[in-house]
Structure formats: C-alpha cells, structure tokens
Amino acid sequence: MTTKTRAAEIDALLKELYPRAEIALRFESxxxxxxxxxxxxxxxxxxxxxxxxxxxxxxxxxxxxxxxxxxxxxxxxxxxxxxxxxxxxxxxxxxxxxxxxxxxxxxxxxxxxxxxxxxxxxxxxxxxxxxGKAEGIAVDTHVFRLAHRLGYSSEKDANKVERDLMALFPREEWGALTYRLIEHGRAICDAKRPICGQCALADLCPSAFTVNGWREQA
The missing domain is CATH 1.10.340.30 (Hypothetical protein; domain 2)
Incomplete structure (x- = not known):
C-alpha cells in the first residue's frame, strides 16, 4: 500500500470519527x-x-x-x-x-x-x-505530531511538513484535514501518552507498532 493510499484510508476513518471537526476559536468577524x-x-x-x-x-x-x-x-x-x-x-x-x-x-x-x-x-x-480558500494546510503542534506518527512526513520544519501533506491529500480536503487531525490528536494521539489500543487508525499507523509497545501486547 502506498503512503498516498494509506493516507486516504486514514482520512476516511477520521471523517467518520470527527464529522463535525472545526475550528475551536470563537470569533464574529x-x-x-x-x-x-x-x-x-x-x-x-x-x-x-x-x-x-x-x-x-x-x-x-x-x-x-x-x-x-x-x-x-x-x-x-x-x-x-x-x-x-x-x-x-x-x-x-x-x-x-x-x-x-x-x-x-x-x-x-x-x-x-x-x-x-x-x-x-x-x-x-x-x-x-x-x-473558504485552501491555499495550504495549517500545521500546528497536533498536525505536526500526527504527520510524523502516521508516516506522512519526516521533515522537522513545519513548512516542509505542510508541503508533504499537500502532496498526499487533494486540495478540497486541505482545510478540514487540519481539524480532523487536531481532534484525533486531542482525543487519542496525545503527545506523551497516545492511546494506541483504542485507536481506530492503529492498523494503518506505522507508529502503533512501537508506541507504548501496544502491538507487542496485542
């Protein structure tokens, strides 16, 4: 399975998990x-x-x-x-x-x-x-972390991670993708203690084999 195909399957799962993922900041203009x-x-x-x-x-x-x-x-x-x-x-x-x-x-x-x-x-x-314009993908700390754990990018610079993500996903998904990754980062893929045993993406995630030794315990 190519990285692009795997990324598409992961994103399909994220859409099911977080169908209303959106920006959490409050504003009126x-x-x-x-x-x-x-x-x-x-x-x-x-x-x-x-x-x-x-x-x-x-x-x-x-x-x-x-x-x-x-x-x-x-x-x-x-x-x-x-x-x-x-x-x-x-x-x-x-x-x-x-x-x-x-x-x-x-x-x-x-x-x-x-x-x-x-x-x-x-x-x-x-x-x-x-x-409503998708010129790129907003790479915050959650997106940066998940991009590495999911095997989307190995770059250390946020702009280069963004470039790798843009190459993997169609433009129409760029804007919403950010919020799906953020939601998953908050709910499951925590920076210090990811809950791999409860993660719907585990079978597609290369990091699930090593993070917390989850695969070995399964």
Missing amino acids: DFQLLVAVILSAQTTDVSVNKVTPVLFDRFPDARALAGADPAEVEEIVHPTGFFRNKTKNIIGAAQRIVAEYDGRVPDTMEDLLTLPGVARKTANIVLYNAF
Missing part, C-alpha cells in the same frame, strides 16, 4: 478570527476563548485595535502568554490592515504574510475559515 489565531500561538484555544470576549468587546474591529493603548491590551491578553509580543503583533496587524487594506482583512496568502504575527499556519487558518 474575519478580523476577530485573525486576532484569535495570533493569540493562540503557544497556548490553548481554551485560554484564547477566555480573553477574546473582553478584548473584542473593548476593541471589536481593526480601527479600534489600531489605536489601542498597548498597556491595556497587554493586561487583557496576559493569560495567553508572551503577551507583550502578542500585543505588539495584533496592534501592528490592525494598523497595517487599516493603512493598507481599508480596515478589511486581506484574502490572499501573499498579503496576509505581510501582517505582524502572521506566518503560513495563521494565514491558512484565516483563508480557510474566513474566505
């Missing part, structure tokens, strides 16, 4: 989505969802955040960690959006990558969830 994704770096979606209601009530759009007092924003986003850098990025992104894009979040990869705090992962998430 394209701009709020962008800010939430920037804030989600190196923290959990749960943590972000706790602070964004306060942040967006005070600064609901790009024009409001562009003129914000950094100290006030830092106090609000502090629980998400790296709060000074994140404050600098979201205010900087808001200012550029107002100055260059008339207050609207741009809808191309090229333009999104000019915004402070935005790399390919963030741009992919915004493009898919705000504009």
Whole structure:
C-alpha cells in the first residue's frame, strides 16, 4: 500500500470519527478570527476563548485595535502568554490592515504574510475559515505530531511538513484535514501518552507498532 493510499484510508476513518471537526476559536468577524489565531500561538484555544470576549468587546474591529493603548491590551491578553509580543503583533496587524487594506482583512496568502504575527499556519487558518480558500494546510503542534506518527512526513520544519501533506491529500480536503487531525490528536494521539489500543487508525499507523509497545501486547 502506498503512503498516498494509506493516507486516504486514514482520512476516511477520521471523517467518520470527527464529522463535525472545526475550528475551536470563537470569533464574529474575519478580523476577530485573525486576532484569535495570533493569540493562540503557544497556548490553548481554551485560554484564547477566555480573553477574546473582553478584548473584542473593548476593541471589536481593526480601527479600534489600531489605536489601542498597548498597556491595556497587554493586561487583557496576559493569560495567553508572551503577551507583550502578542500585543505588539495584533496592534501592528490592525494598523497595517487599516493603512493598507481599508480596515478589511486581506484574502490572499501573499498579503496576509505581510501582517505582524502572521506566518503560513495563521494565514491558512484565516483563508480557510474566513474566505473558504485552501491555499495550504495549517500545521500546528497536533498536525505536526500526527504527520510524523502516521508516516506522512519526516521533515522537522513545519513548512516542509505542510508541503508533504499537500502532496498526499487533494486540495478540497486541505482545510478540514487540519481539524480532523487536531481532534484525533486531542482525543487519542496525545503527545506523551497516545492511546494506541483504542485507536481506530492503529492498523494503518506505522507508529502503533512501537508506541507504548501496544502491538507487542496485542
């Protein structure tokens, strides 16, 4: 069985397991989505969802955040960690959006990558969830981990892992694939203690032969 065929079979199982897999961040506009994704770096979606209601009530759009007092924003986003850098990025992104894009979040990869705090992962998430565009696959920590465990990629750089995933899956699956892998990473394929004995993908997963010695015990 080729890696591409195996990947297709795995994804078919993931669709059955997580038919409603979607982004966990809460937002009410394209701009709020962008800010939430920037804030989600190196923290959990749960943590972000706790602070964004306060942040967006005070600064609901790009024009409001562009003129914000950094100290006030830092106090609000502090629980998400790296709060000074994140404050600098979201205010900087808001200012550029107002100055260059008339207050609207741009809808191309090229333009999104000019915004402070935005790399390919963030741009992919915004493009898919705000504009329905699949320009790539968002590789977060869960996707990165599962890409290696499932034998999709051996690369250490997230952009190269994304490239390998894009070669394995059809474009129409790129956006949703991210969330199916994230759900499985959270539910079963934990970073430290994957539950291989309960995994529906075990027969197709090369790592199930060695992780926790599950195969040997079966």
